[in-house]
Amino acid sequence: MSKLILERLKAQFGDDILEVSSFRGDDVAVVKPSRWLDVARFVHDDPRCDCTYFADLSAIDNCDPRTDELDMDDRFEVYVIAYSVAKKHRVRIKTRLSGDEPRIASVIPVWSGANWMEREVFDMFGVHFEGHPDERRILTYDEFKGHPLRKDYPANRTQPLVEYRDGTFNKLGPFLQDEGMPLNRTVIPDERQ
């Protein structure tokens, strides 16, 4: 892949592009959160980039709750993947947000397909998208507290909508090895270590 988009971005935005990298055809640019929308608009509108196809928008939580502060500066990485059908090239634009009230501009004005993706990122990570017309949860339900893909969300916390019946099994047996999996809902220590 040509690094054309990265070069165009660097020429256009200079120091606001914090990092660029390219690995086996995957071009990545890390940008300042304040220029997020401008960069998105540029790769969409610029005739040589021409990334009119919106492929994906998601986020990554980079904090380890055992060692890091939850409000660390670069906790959330939000990325968008844009593709040009005509020019057959693709770029991934990333930005890093603080763990304390993460906020970023919505890219819906550029790609309207981003609507549900941003809702998903809001639902799973609690990142707010400024200018989003309808920022509601999309996968979980309104009663849900917290954001399940944040690293500090306890892995075993469930929030049932229906009260569980009394006297139900905690664990079912006897499912056997040849039925596919041991099926006890406990953590089995990894003996390979």
Add this chain to the structure above:
Amino acid sequence: MADVTHLETRTLGGGESGFATTKFEALLGWARKYSLFQYPFATACCGMEFFSTASPRYDIARFGAEAPRFSPRQSDVLWVVGTISQRQAPVLRRVYEQMTEPKWVIAFGTCASCGGFYDNYATVPGIDKVIPVDVMIPGCPPRPEAVLDGLMLLQDKIGRGDRTPETLKNTALPDGAEEALEKLYQIRMKP
């Protein structure tokens, strides 16, 4: 009438014109177990296996359970086929509540039985947390044979009037079957 003999049923007289005595409950159970109208609540990958079970090759009609009813009000058995998420749980309970008595529930597959490998915020760890279950069929997905086993277990329970939840156990292989399977496997794996 061979089926109902263990339910204190006696046939008197012989040949074409004999008659039978039985208990009302036993007769009712016998009638019910061979006319199960099913409501398939198929939510995930197990659904594929359910279609396969319901199709002519495995022929669920042999058990009197071929008629699907897509209205809970007309059905007797609720097949919960696949993963039930926390968000779906109210829907499932509502469907169950709309069914008229008598009604039975089969948990089809590991996910419906205990949540399977989805051990997380999104999945109900077994539908028995939400509605009463009669038969749980393990497997991811269960083979159609296992499903038919589960259906027969349910029929048996209906006949007996037994409402305790039960898990389908896999039966021990008969003597020599394991070696035969091993041989078959070796033949198959030959290039």
